[in-house]
Amino acid sequence: MKPVKIGILGLGTVGCGTVSVLARNALEISRRAGREIRIAQASARDLRKKRACPMEGIQLVQDPYEVVRNPEIEVVVELIGGYEPARELVLEAIANGKHVVTANKALIAMYGNEIFAAAQKKGVMVAFEAAVAGGIPIIKAVREGLAGNRIEWMAGIINGTCNFILTEMRDKGADFADVLKEAQRLGYAETDPTFDVEGIDAAHKLTILAAIAFGIPLKFKQAYTEGISKLTRLDVQYAEKLGYRVKLLGIARRTNGGVELRVHPTLIPERRLIANVDGAMNAVLVKGDAVGPTMFYGAGAGAEPTASAVVADLVDVVRTLTADPNNRVPHLAFQPDALVDLPILPIEEVETSYYLRLHALDKPGVLAEVTRILADLGISIESILQKEPQAGEDSVPVIILTQRVKEKNMNEAIARIEKLSSIKAKVARIRLEHLNPDWK
Amino acid sequence: MKPVKIGILGLGTVGCGTVSVLARNALEISRRAGREIRIAQASARDLRKKRACPMEGIQLVQDPYEVVRNPEIEVVVELIGGYEPARELVLEAIANGKHVVTANKALIAMYGNEIFAAAQKKGVMVAFEAAVAGGIPIIKAVREGLAGNRIEWMAGIINGTCNFILTEMRDKGADFADVLKEAQRLGYAETDPTFDVEGIDAAHKLTILAAIAFGIPLKFKQAYTEGISKLTRLDVQYAEKLGYRVKLLGIARRTNGGVELRVHPTLIPERRLIANVDGAMNAVLVKGDAVGPTMFYGAGAGAEPTASAVVADLVDVVRTLTADPNNRVPHLAFQPDALVDLPILPIEEVETSYYLRLHALDKPGVLAEVTRILADLGISIESILQKEPQAGEDSVPVIILTQRVKEKNMNEAIARIEKLSSIKAKVARIRLEHLNPDWK
Structure with a gap:
């Protein structure tokens, strides 16, 4: 021919x-x-x-x-x-x-x-x-290779720059800003890194994946997008001690209320295969009703x-x-x-587990006040980890892992906690997903 | 329509x-x-x-x-x-x-x-x-998704029964025969498990993968096929201590002398993503010249x-x-x-690294004899691990990891080692692959 x-x-x-x-x-x-x-x-x-x-x-x-x-x-x-x-x-x-x-x-x-x-x-x-x-x-896999499935959810590491930065922050105990500079020097990040580190690039890709997975139009503007620029090495390290890795995930999921379409830093259990995708590599987990969980791994960028x-x-x-x-x-x-025009769920309606880091005065009754607020808003606690106070400091970091709760309840809880006189700083909050096949 | x-x-x-x-x-x-x-x-x-x-x-x-x-x-x-x-x-x-x-x-x-x-x-x-x-x-991925690549090699966990058994042997320190019974009870293994545990099923699948990856006819009869039924829990445990996992891999690789087409138990470094594919799950690593290493993971069997x-x-x-x-x-x-009818490399011509376990008399000079034989056959030693003798035993297990060597040289070395008067049992031998992208 x-x-x-x-x-x-x-x-x-x-x-x-x-x-x-x-x-x-x-x-x-x-x-x-x-x-x-x-x-x-x-x-x-x-x-x-x-x-x-x-x-x-x-x-x-x-x-x-x-x-x-x-x-x-x-x-x-x-x-x-x-x-x-x-x-x-x-x-x-x-x-x-x-x-x-x-x-x-x-x-x-x-x-x-x-x-x-x-x-x-x-x-x-x-x-x-x-x-x-x-x-x-991955487009071919979802569009054709999994064509027999009702796709239930997807969770992907789909921005190599962010994954490189997060891997370095963990391995070297380094701060975001320092690693970003290193990534720029190595060519893993652009001079203006906004699209990558603020999650916009990942949201573009997630929007496309969600459309072909669920048969919905492309809805980039409705994707919730949060990057990694505000992550501290402290939280990356605490997460690690608790058995979790912090990854920038793009998550698309069907729920009865609508489709979740969100990009944000996420704690995931370190035993998950995708938690071990390091450096500039990409991976996408796809859960289909017939096939179960599948994962696709490889280089996400480069000539x-x-x-x-x-x-x-x-x-x-x-x-x-x-x-x-x-x-x-x-x-x-x-x-x-x-194509079916399913609604996108507003982030306030999305349910996730949470990692919270509070800085509390080291005195009796503080934990009681905090856990009271959480209980009032129907938030169950998975575990609490109180650190020893550093020499010369009167406040201690308290790490709380919660069970699933709607974002709006968590917003309210954090607002109330931050008003407590015993709480000395903004509450650090990172969403947490277990990535079980049945999303429980 | x-x-x-x-x-x-x-x-x-x-x-x-x-x-x-x-x-x-x-x-x-x-x-x-x-x-x-x-x-x-x-x-x-x-x-x-x-x-x-x-x-x-x-x-x-x-x-x-x-x-x-x-x-x-x-x-x-x-x-x-x-x-x-x-x-x-x-x-x-x-x-x-x-x-x-x-x-x-x-x-x-x-x-x-x-x-x-x-x-x-x-x-x-x-x-x-x-x-x-x-x-x-995986067929679609290799045949269409990677159609722009010259596929260099593939290494896959493509038999869920074997992977389940190997995972259990490691996790529970159990013997092959006991885990096989458990797998049969759970429905992971058939009443006659030969096709699975002897690697025949994996060789069928590998034959198909190699054909679509390299553009060669199907050559099942020329695939080298070795199963897991002779693996001992001892070797699985020693491998683990050395930082390796034992997996039944199907490996297809282009070399100048011909195509490698082989199924056998393989030590792989535990830090590799594919080393962490556990239970009945499957995964295939594919290295293309343009895309680099990619991996495809999911359920390999089931209705x-x-x-x-x-x-x-x-x-x-x-x-x-x-x-x-x-x-x-x-x-x-x-x-x-x-289609091009590339020759399949006989297993004797295949180069791999090796894990060897010897049972040697606990007396001076034994290691010198063994290492002399290896050196004479051009086999470089990566590391040697000599265990303490058990109470009441006069022989000690010696674990040797080698660098790459042709199978026929290793066969000759093992034959000579087994003739030594200080060696008390057959030498256990498992091939070892680092799975670096450039196969070095």
Whole structure:
């Protein structure tokens, strides 16, 4: 069969990685796809820049619109990132009848509904495996590999930067700010790390995972998003002593009241496999009603791991070119007319267990006051750990692990506790999940 | 669109599980597949048996050939297991132009080449996700999700019975025979456990994984297969003290001399994620050149986990019905004319590290003799651990960890060591793999 001609938008880290992988593994890839995948054209801002990837045979242009308008090109690979002009380029590629492969999680999480509707109308594919968890084929696993299941919940370490920082904070007993600097030096964190450390990147990915798991539209704006920048090494260490690890988890879960969609630091038992996913690696736990718990682990970022997912999408698109569009795998796993607009549960209504750290005056009766408040709000205590006072200090840290309680009750309890005269500082609070298969 | 009618061969554990999952998740499944999957007919040996799965609307017959000859049925699901009559039934279904979904690893590992050739000729699909690692979508992950990679190696815990037994031997310090009885009582092991505990089942699955990873024909007969029945609790405990876990691994790896295809007990460092996969769970580590190391974890057996994979295959087949057969995903991941018949490396040529346990007389010079023999055969020692003699015993256990060496050299070394007058028993030997991404 004749080669499929593709065009690449953006030759940064992932773009160059994709060019490299397509060149190096050309034989393996065409042995699988049944035809050659040939890069006809690529766009890049700086045409003169020296690139590490092999550019022979690729026409390099500065204007990405040239690529999406090139009649020779059947598949456009969008690797520019960000909202605009990526959105406009992808929509124009679709309007021109081209299939699209993208690694852009922000774009899909924010504008996926619009993009998929346009693609549906035109009968073209939009593939986005690389948008979530880098090289881990998690989109394919959930959308196709677990298609027989009612997915009940997912919990993922889906931001490598945060996981690297949390691993270092634990291993070295270091503070967030110091580890962040180290991560920036090593290239694990960007100069402006906000998207990563504040959980926004993870929320983009979680939004996409929830849509394909539950058959709901993409609802990024309703995701609860809390990052790791306020975590202290003290809490990471106390958690460890209690047998827990602190991870930034993206959690999506069906409940009777609605879908939970939340990203936040979470204590998880250290004996869980996912608690031992360290450094910049990613992992996603998926619980299906038939399959039970499954986990998918691998590199969540980087040039070639991400390229691995981009190329897998390319092979998929090439293989499916002749399928009746109605029989292709739907963009969001469920047929477009079968999406159900389940409500997203507000975070105040979400139930979790909690880790609390209080600084209390070291005098009788303080614990009685605190536990009274918790009891009044229906919060059961799992365990309490009171530390010895440091020399010269009149307050002691008290660690409390609670059972499940609605967030709004915990908010109220913390407000009341902080008003006690014996409590000397803001209460530190981290959600805790046991990640049992039945979420008990 | 009108429903797809399917027929099921065999209503045992997995058959009944499949019926249950298709019924319970009918809505989720048709929301994904775009059409209803309807079980028109099923065959079972005993028509009167009470079954736990909902049989409404399913015509039950005793003769499986009725199902594969039923002109109404588009997809045949083979869940009988074993070589025959499964092989004949599947071939007849194919000859009748039906697509096939099967959970039968023995069948695919042994007769896959013949079956795929017949299917290729007829332009029908044969899907077998459930044949390897139960509910884990590992076939799909390797065949499609990692299609951009040159797969370098895979190492999998792909037999839940063995993993359950090894976990219990470690946790309880119990002997193989006792744990096996317990596993049989709990239903984790069959009355005749040979296929599981001797590694044959794992070798079936490994054969399939290697074919789709490397693009080679299925070569079950050339797989090296060694089970866990000769492992002692002593070695499991010594391994643990040295920081290793003993797992039955299926390993497939490309080398310059040929493909390694081997199943055997293996010491692996306890800090590896896969070393912490316990009980009846399965996990497969896959190293691709672009993606790096990835891991896929989940239930490797059981009614509904296996049904999860069967139904995923059904959804795939339904989605792909209208695709040009040449553009469908090839049975063995690579196009049939692109398979390469790489040689399988004989086990004598395979290089691994080793754990050795010797029983040596507690007298000067013994270690010197042993290490001399190892040195003469070019075997480097990683560490030696000599235990204290037990009261009243004149021999001591000596544990030696070696660096990588060819199996034939180790065979020769062990033969020479066992001839020493100071060595009182057969040398216990377990292969050891570090599972570093670059296999160093």
